[in-house]
Amino acid sequence: MSVQKYTSQDAAVNILFHIIAVIMILLIVYPLWFVVIASFSNPSDVANGKIWLWPGKWDLSGYRELFKQRQIWVSYGNTILYTLVGTFIGLAVNIPAGYAMSRKDMAGRKWINIFYIIPMFLGGGLIPTYFVVKAFGLLNTFWVMVLPFSVSTYNIIVVRTFFRSSLPDSLWEAAQIDGCGSIRYFFQIALPLSKSVLAVIGLWTAVGLWNSWFNALIYIDSENLQPLQLLLRRILITNQSLLGAATGTMAQELRRLSDMMKYAAIVISTLPIMCLYPFLQKYFNHGVMIGAIKE
Amino acid sequence: MLLLPSAVLLFCFAYLPLGGVLIAFKNYSPALGILHSPWAGMQHFIQFFHSYQFTVTIKNTLVISIYGILVGFPLAILLALMCNQIRNGLFKKTFQVVTYLPHFISTMVMCGLILLFLSPGRGLIANLFKLFGLEFPNVMASGQAFKHIYVWSDVWQHLGWDSIIYLAALSGIDPTYYDAATMDGAGTLQKIRHIDIPLILPTAMILLILRAGSILGIGFEKVYLLQNIQNILSSEIISTYVYKIGLQGCQYSLSTAIGLFNTVVNVIVLLLINFISKKTTETSLF
Numbered sequence: 136m137s138v139q140k141y142t143s144q145d146a147a148v149n150i151l152f153h154i155i156a157v158i159m160i161l162l163i164v165y166p167l168w169f170v171v172i173a174s175f176s177n178p179s180d181v182a183n184g185k186i187w188l189w190p191g192k193w194d195l196s197g198y199r200e201l202f203k204q205r206q207i208w209v210s211y212g213n214t215i216l217y218t219l220v221g222t223f224i225g226l227a228v229n230i231p232a233g234y235a236m237s238r239k240d241m242a243g244r245k246w247i248n249i250f251y252i253i254p255m256f257l258g259g260g261l262i263p264t265y266f267v268v269k270a271f272g273l274l275n276t277f278w279v280m281v282l283p284f285s286v287s288t289y290n291i292i293v294v295r296t297f298f299r300s301s302l303p304d305s306l307w308e309a310a311q312i313d314g315c316g317s318i319r320y321f322f323q324i325a326l327p328l329s330k331s332v333l334a335v336i337g338l339w340t341a342v343g344l345w346n347s348w349f350n351a352l353i354y355i356d357s358e359n360l361q362p363l364q365l366l367l368r369r370i371l372i373t374n375q376s377l378l379g380a381a382t383g384t385m386a387q388e389l390r391r392l393s394d395m396m397k398y399a400a401i402v403i404s405t406l407p408i409m410c411l412y413p414f415l416q417k418y419f420n421h422g423v424m425i426g427a428i429k430e
Numbered sequence: 431m432l433l434l435p436s437a438v439l440l441f442c443f444a445y446l447p448l449g450g451v452l453i454a455f456k457n458y459s460p461a462l463g464i465l466h467s468p469w470a471g472m473q474h475f476i477q478f479f480h481s482y483q484f485t486v487t488i489k490n491t492l493v494i495s496i497y498g499i500l501v502g503f504p505l506a507i508l509l510a511l512m513c514n515q516i517r518n519g520l521f522k523k524t525f526q527v528v529t530y531l532p533h534f535i536s537t538m539v540m541c542g543l544i545l546l547f548l549s550p551g552r553g554l555i556a557n558l559f560k561l562f563g564l565e566f567p568n569v570m571a572s573g574q575a576f577k578h579i580y581v582w583s584d585v586w587q588h589l590g591w592d593s594i595i596y597l598a599a600l601s602g603i604d605p606t607y608y609d610a611a612t613m614d615g616a617g618t619l620q621k622i623r624h625i626d627i628p629l630i631l632p633t634a635m636i637l638l639i640l641r642a643g644s645i646l647g648i649g650f651e652k653v654y655l656l657q658n659i660q661n662i663l664s665s666e667i668i669s670t671y672v673y674k675i676g677l678q679g680c681q682y683s684l685s686t687a688i689g690l691f692n693t694v695v696n697v698i699v700l701l702l703i704n705f706i707s708k709k710t711t712e713t714s715l716f
Contacts (some may be wrong), residue, residue, distance in 0.1 A: 413536060
């Protein structure tokens with residue numbers, strides 16, 4: 136009798152969980168889908184709420200206006216460059232550090248650990264950091280976007296945990312007996328065995344760089360160095376029309392067109408990430424789990 | 431050797447600025463440089479404590495931050511507990527892929543989406559209201575609504591992602607516990623209550639400590655982007671204020687003092703919560 140009761144209750148709970156899950160999926164997918172269809176639709180149909188599930192009258196004016204802007208090409212190119220170079224630097228800096236930290240025979244390990252962890256919680260703040268960047272002559276340069284803030288203690292910890300759990304000490308001992316030095320061991324044995332952690336850290340860094348704009352806001356003035364996200368700020372947030380000013384009916388028309396540009400801008404700026412997403416999903420998941428292992 | 435690049439960068443861009451907090455105790459003038467500017471003692475801190483913005487920015491920061499923790503933290507755990515019960519592999523996979531997705535959207539795009547959807551008169555939500563003959567108010571102009579917009583859009587964007595870590599903890603639970611519970615006649619909810627929750631508690635505590643440690647450090651980006659003249663009284667937080675008076679207003683010393691105050695409070699809260707947690711649940715960071 137009691138077993139019966141529990142199973143029927145379990146079935147109810149199970150159905151409830153599935154219903155909640157379906158509602159959540161719809162709540163996430165629909166807004167994103169709406170942006171896509173709105174970007175292809177007639178501006179006044181979108182503004183008047185005639186578009187719900189499918190694009191109405193096909194209209195590409197948002198994209199057309201967007202692509203006419205020279206700045207969008209400049210910014211898009213900049214962001215691609217920042218992302219590529221920044222990811223490379225991020226890997227070159229954090230992977231060796233994580234590997235070194237994973238070695239139990241490293242001299243002064245405790246102090247080095249503390250040295251890396253303190254900046255996670257203590258920082259000089261905006262103004263002192265700004266002055267330091269300025270003193271290094273990095274203001275308004277390409278490098279400020281990719282170099283100064285490329286060290287990530289969190290990533291280093293993930294790499295360290297990975298090496299500790301996947302490279303047995305005996306491998307290092309065996310290599311040593313064969314006369315292999317520390318550096319050579321890292322490049323010829325440890326690195327080739329760590330493709331998955333390279334992918335995790337690389338993708339992680341790349342998404343961060345693609346989406347970042349704070350450093351550009353603080354350290355970059357020149358439009359020629361402006362990344363995509365800051366241009367998006369002009370289009371999406373501060374509403375600086377790239378189309379110029381107008382009055383009367385023209386103004387309403389322009390406002391709708393600028394709405395279209397917003398939808399189009401969201402689509403083209405998020406597209407690369409969404410294309411990478413299947414890979415990101417898998418590796419990120421993996422990364423969070425490695426990061427979660429606490430010693 | 432392998433540590434050198436990262437150590438040098440950290441020293442230059444994390445430790446040198448740490449020395450730069452001297453600015454907070456001086457009347458900094460660019461012409462004299464940090465070391466030669468005259469000392470000001472605690473003057474800038476006192477000025478901040480007595481200013482009108484002190485209570486406003488601290489209150490806003492705390493309200494948004496604590497509200498975010500109260501909502502986001504338990505929801506992420508609930509989501510993980512729920513997802514863990516879904517047995518259908520394909521459906522579960524789809525659910526996870528979809529709920530993680532918004533996490534990868536940039537803050538900029540997210541704020542753009544919020545503004546577009548909430549736009550009065552022509553946004554998606556306004557049009558949805560119109561279907562039912564209702565008028566959608568201009569919520570972006572309302573100070574009251576700001577915290578709700580901030581917190582719930584965060585939930586939309588990051589909830590799935592935040593639950594991953596609990597799912598990982600749940601997948602590590604020994605299946606024999608469940609078998610034993612089934613033998614004893616426990617239902618799904620009882621298993622969640624008596625097996626899942628106690629076993630992910632340590633993970634939850636660690637994350638709570640970390641969240642609490644940044645209680646005054648909620649993201650500059652999203653608040654700054656969603657701010658406007660109408661909601662500024664409820665949306666000015668410490669970090670946006672530091673940016674405005676520092677880099678836009680050029681009051682370098684005052685801005686640094688406020689930033690330093692913020693950091694110190696964060697560290698104290700972190701240590702405090704860590705201490706409490708150590709005493710009560712024996713979980714701690716260090």
